[in-house]
Amino acid sequence: MRFIDLQLFAEEKTEEATPHRLQEVRRKGQAARSNDLSASLVLLALVLFIYWRRESFWVVTWRILSTFLSFPRQELDADGLIALFYLALFETGKLLLLLFGVAAVVGLAANWAQVGFIFSTENLMPRLENLNPIKGFQRLFSRRSLVELGKSLAKVLIIGVVVWQVVRAKFQKLFLAPEMGLVQVAQEMARIIFEVALGAMAVYLVLGALDFVFQRREFLRALRMTREEVKEELKQTEGDPLVRSRLREKQRKLARHRMMHAVPQATVVITNPVHLAVALRYREEEGAPRVVAKGAGSIALRIIQVAREHRVPVIQNPPVAQALYRKAEIGEEIPVELYQAVAEILAYIYRIQGHW
Numbered sequence: 001m002r003f004i005d006l007q008l009f010a011e012e013k014t015e016e017a018t019p020h021r022l023q024e025v026r027r028k029g030q031a032a033r034s035n036d037l038s039a040s041l042v043l044l045a046l047v048l049f050i051y052w053r054r055e056s057f058w059v060v061t062w063r064i065l066s067t068f069l070s071f072p073r074q075e076l077d078a079d080g081l082i083a084l085f086y087l088a089l090f091e092t093g094k095l096l097l098l099l100f101g102v103a104a105v106v107g108l109a110a111n112w113a114q115v116g117f118i119f120s121t122e123n124l125m126p127r128l129e130n131l132n133p134i135k136g137f138q139r140l141f142s143r144r145s146l147v148e149l150g151k152s153l154a155k156v157l158i159i160g161v162v163v164w165q166v167v168r169a170k171f172q173k174l175f176l177a178p179e180m181g182l183v184q185v186a187q188e189m190a191r192i193i194f195e196v197a198l199g200a201m202a203v204y205l206v207l208g209a210l211d212f213v214f215q216r217r218e219f220l221r222a223l224r225m226t227r228e229e230v231k232e233e234l235k236q237t238e239g240d241p242l243v244r245s246r247l248r249e250k251q252r253k254l255a256r257h258r259m260m261h262a263v264p265q266a267t268v269v270i271t272n273p274v275h276l277a278v279a280l281r282y283r284e285e286e287g288a289p290r291v292v293a294k295g296a297g298s299i300a301l302r303i304i305q306v307a308r309e310h311r312v313p314v315i316q317n318p319p320v321a322q323a324l325y326r327k328a329e330i331g332e333e334i335p336v337e338l339y340q341a342v343a344e345i346l347a348y349i350y351r352i353q354g355h356w
Contacts, residue, residue, distance in 0.1 A: 017223035031115035032219035037208030038110040044201040045106040051194045159200050166199045262292040264310035272321040277303040288333040313349045
């Protein structure tokens with residue numbers, strides 16, 4: 001007995017995600033984002049901020065050290081140590097508060113730039129499937145986990161190479177450090193650390209940008225749909241195509257019904273001679289004549305029939321009928337260029353009817 005793999009008959013997901021599908025997953029709090037890009041921007045901002053406020057860090061460090069060194073030895077008991085601890089905590093706390101503020105602002109801005117504002121409680125809801133150890137094991141060794149592991153190793157390798165290149169270029173200055181003063185050594189070390197950190201963060205930022213492109217591509221690929229899913233979604237959002245066609249047909253019938261009711265109030269019906277028919281109504285208080293009904297084929301024949309039943313004049317004038325049919329819509333005034341031709345037709349009707 002041969003077993004048939006039903007997956008061979010499964011339709012491939014070849015269609016891009018529809019706007020409705022993207023909105024649905026966004027409402028659930030899902031969007032394409034790169035944690036590496038956000039982290040790189042935050043770390044780069046912190047490096048630049050620390051270098052910009054480096055004098056403040058030196059001042060705080062020197063204030064703590066000078067207070068400790070000037071403290072009388074005989075008074076350096078438990079209370080003295082606690083006082084020094086509170087001093088260090090207060091001084092460093094002010095700088096750390098600024099660092100946390102910078103990190104929070106840049107982190108929020110980076111996430112907002114990637115996905116915009118998303119508020120969803122979907123991810124806060126507990127899911128039993130997350131407690132399944134089998135699925136957890138599968139996620140641990142899934143394709144995505146292996147890709148993330150490879151990316152992490154690649155980041156460490158690339159950033160390590162860049163850091164090594166920057167440090168190696170500074171080796172000569174480091175070898176001359178014993179000949180420098182304490183202040184010069186500290187300044188040179190701070191400059192080298194800043195250059196190393198800046199180079200590493202610049203590379204990390206480039207990797208984060210590439211990761212954002214990768215994450216977006218993978219996100220859209222995971223949301224691809226089959227043609228059957230697209231059709232089903234269209235049915236749910238816009239209705240069944242058969243139902244829509246029936247509704248349109250019903251709307252057309254209602255429009256024709258209203259149009260036929262307006263024919264008896266028409267002043268004249270101009271034909272071509274039976275293929276087209278345009279019914280005009282002229283009232284002095286309304287200004288220019290208006291098109292109250294028009295149609296081709298069977299609709300034109302019906303307009304002519306209704307007009308004759310209600311003794312509305314029917315005039316054969318193919319050029320005027322064709323021009324009115326093309327250029328004027330129902331309920332609109334006739335075009336200016338047809339004023340003269342229609343006026344002649346109306347004058348002819350009024351002469352026949354004895355109005356003039």
